[in-house]
Amino acid sequence: MIIEGNDPTVEPSFTLSNRLARQLWNWVWLFLFRPSPRPMHAWRAFLLRAFGASVGTDVHVYPAVRIWAPWHLEIGNNVGIADGVTLYNMNRLRIGDYAVISQGAHLCGGSHDYNAANFQLIAEPITVENHAWICAEAFISHGVTLPAGAVVAARSVVNKTLQASWTVYAGVPARPIGKRTQHEH
Template sequence: MIIERRDRVAGPSFPLGNRAVRQLWNCAWLLLFRPSPRPLHRWRAGLLRLFGAQLGRQVHVYPSAKVWAPWNLRMGDHAAVADGATLYNISPITIHEFGIVSQGAHLCTGSHDYNNPTFQLIAAPIVVQRHAWICAEAFLSPGVTVPEGAVVAPRAVVTKSLPYAWTVYGGVPARPIGQRRRQA
């Protein structure tokens, strides 16, 4: 889906069809998703599904959450994305059952190849496993997997997949800072 660039400053990174559908989604987000009352989770889930999101039951995506490409979003049952979260999902983002993305968190699946003379856009998926919690204003880089039950502390920066389940990670870059009790 990403166009191979031949010039660092000219030309789009995505084909025309992709850009057109994203503009249609942006209009739907602005006019129908964003102004919807907070309790209307089913309404917002329906809009996301209309644009290709694969969502489980009882998914909660709050009105000011920004989803770049709904067709690259997968959420399991009872997963949630809070107000102000950004899902920059040029590559798929998967949030498994009971996964939580808190206020202002930023999940970013895209970056640039800084060694490429054209500064080529690159992408890799992000996976948030079951019962994992991405706390307020945390940042996840492309290609990161957050294991089951892990907690990414507020404002932590995760640049590589985290190794241990049911562990609390914090800091820049994120490192283990505590343990979490296993949930059923």
């Protein structure tokens, strides 16, 4: 998918098939996903599945969620993803059961190797475990795993895997600030 060793100033960073698939998805998002009424969660789940996403039951993906590559997306059961969320999933993005991603959160699965002569594009998976909550406008970087029950406070930045489950994290970079009561379904 990512072309390595290229000159990104004059050459594409992605294969032609990837660029065509993303263009088709962008048109579907623009004309079928984005304008769909808010309660039509099943319709949006259908569209995501049609583009290769794995989507569980009782999933609420709202119409203004931006998804870069549905074929890299796995969403568990009873998940909510609010309007304004960006899922920049150039690699696998797994969202576990009962997870919530609040408005404006940005999950960024890619970056660049700033030490490479060609500023090589890189992509790593992101995993959001069961019962995690990413609050409004939080930023989650590539290669990060959020443990079960973790809460990432509003506008926090997570740039490395968090270790403690059922813990509240806040700040830039996010650090543990408290514990969360554990609830399992």
